[in-house]
Amino acid sequence: MARTMRAAKHLVQHCTPRPIFLALLVALCFATSNLPAASSQSAADSCSNGLSLGSLVPFNTTGLTCFQAWPSQDFILRFGKAASGSNVWSFVLSAPDNGAYISVGFSPTGRMVGSSAVAGWVTAAGVGSARQYYLGGTSSRSCPPDKGNLALASGAGAPTIVSKGSRLYLAFQLTGQPLTKVIYAVGPGSSLPGSNGLLPQHQDMASGTISLSGGTSGGGSPATGGGDGDGDDDDDGEGGEGKGDGGKDGDEANGERRTSPASASSSGANDGGAFLSAKRRHGLLAIISWGVLVPAGVALARFFKRFDPFWFYAHIAAQGLGFVLGVLAVVAGFRLDDDEGPVATHKAIGIVVLVCACLQVMALLARPAKETKARRYWNWYHHNVGRVAIAIGVANIFYGLSLANEGQEWSYGYGIFIGIFAVVYLVLEEWRRRHSSLPR
Numbered sequence: 001m002a003r004t005m006r007a008a009k010h011l012v013q014h015c016t017p018r019p020i021f022l023a024l025l026v027a028l029c030f031a032t033s034n035l036p037a038a039s040s041q042s043a044a045d046s047c048s049n050g051l052s053l054g055s056l057v058p059f060n061t062t063g064l065t066c067f068q069a070w071p072s073q074d075f076i077l078r079f080g081k082a083a084s085g086s087n088v089w090s091f092v093l094s095a096p097d098n099g100a101y102i103s104v105g106f107s108p109t110g111r112m113v114g115s116s117a118v119a120g121w122v123t124a125a126g127v128g129s130a131r132q133y134y135l136g137g138t139s140s141r142s143c144p145p146d147k148g149n150l151a152l153a154s155g156a157g158a159p160t161i162v163s164k165g166s167r168l169y170l171a172f173q174l175t176g177q178p179l180t181k182v183i184y185a186v187g188p189g190s191s192l193p194g195s196n197g198l199l200p201q202h203q204d205m206a207s208g209t210i211s212l213s214g215g216t217s218g219g220g221s222p223a224t225g226g227g228d229g230d231g232d233d234d235d236d237g238e239g240g241e242g243k244g245d246g247g248k249d250g251d252e253a254n255g256e257r258r259t260s261p262a263s264a265s266s267s268g269a270n271d272g273g274a275f276l277s278a279k280r281r282h283g284l285l286a287i288i289s290w291g292v293l294v295p296a297g298v299a300l301a302r303f304f305k306r307f308d309p310f311w312f313y314a315h316i317a318a319q320g321l322g323f324v325l326g327v328l329a330v331v332a333g334f335r336l337d338d339d340e341g342p343v344a345t346h347k348a349i350g351i352v353v354l355v356c357a358c359l360q361v362m363a364l365l366a367r368p369a370k371e372t373k374a375r376r377y378w379n380w381y382h383h384n385v386g387r388v389a390i391a392i393g394v395a396n397i398f399y400g401l402s403l404a405n406e407g408q409e410w411s412y413g414y415g416i417f418i419g420i421f422a423v424v425y426l427v428l429e430e431w432r433r434r435h436s437s438l439p440r
Helices: 002-015 019-033 035-042 264-275 278-303 310-334 341-365 374-403 408-436
Strands: 065-070 075-081 088-096 102-106 115-122 128-135 160-164 167-175 181-186 204-209
Touching: 065 181, 065 204, 075 181, 088 102, 102 128, 102 167, 115 160, 115 167, 115 181, 278 310, 278 341, 278 374, 278 408, 310 341, 341 374, 374 408
Parallel strands: none
Antiparallel strands: 065 075, 075 088, 088 167, 102 115, 102 181, 115 128, 128 160, 160 167, 181 204
């Protein structure tokens, strides 16, 4: 009887859920219960629903053409003439309120640099600010506020931004026919402009076109930075910007209502879209290729030669895959379509790394036999060119992470990997030195 009771007690103990399993179950139930909330947040504004802002925007916003301008960031743009026969155009950009600024600009070339844009944000205290910017470069200092070529209206039509239902609504009017090449940008989360009004470098951007004839338009593709819209481009590039620095008298406006902060589910959805952007794909490819696989291939050849021929095939596999992914990283980098300032330097360094990698591939095809005297010089060339390529490649990865304005965790994470790799490499190098000096 006692054995039966002990067995039953033992069975109960094994069947009783451990606390960690209970915690996981509660977390899973909580996450599942929030899925409908995420859907409702992302559907808080759509072109199938009428824009209902009441008196928050001082000009009429009914009857505007509406389209999904940037799906991955849930940007919706509405635009149209303020009145029939008028040369005043009304614009309303809607986007999730993730504690960052949003902007829409008009470009004569389709590129961000050289365009004029309207950016807006709402602080945690509920104070909104909307201003015009001239995007003269890729740094904050080269994009001064209250400058630009948009003839923005003043008074009731001046730029304003409000927060409603966890979304931002950036509204403004401009005089004259707008340019049809449009750019969009979203700032880094929880990093708003300071008192000087300078914008932090955008987290992501896209471009597209609009049709001023009343048709719909296509948004930009964050993957390439180029427009892939299906709208009518008959007016492309022909519209004027409304020259002048108009709108300075009313560039700032207060948000009249802030109902709630951005929801975590909405932020997570948009962060997921941004994670797959072209800029991050380029960065991940570069890190995996030049920053992980190629150094690992060198370590295989350096410390595993006693396992012949395993070391050779492992070395070739790591270097070959790293080279292919590195080429894809370079191609993805050039498709970002940004050749200004530090980005041009980053690209130039990337080209140097690629050239060194190509030289290594060609050297493999011309490898002399071990018995020849030329093999000694070939080894010297092969080893040193590879080391230079790795050093430059790793440095360029850190440089690119700083230019991308990513969170510090990206640099910290890769820095920790490099530190661990360097320590392991030095330990193996010391082990190799000691064992190679032993008598055989």
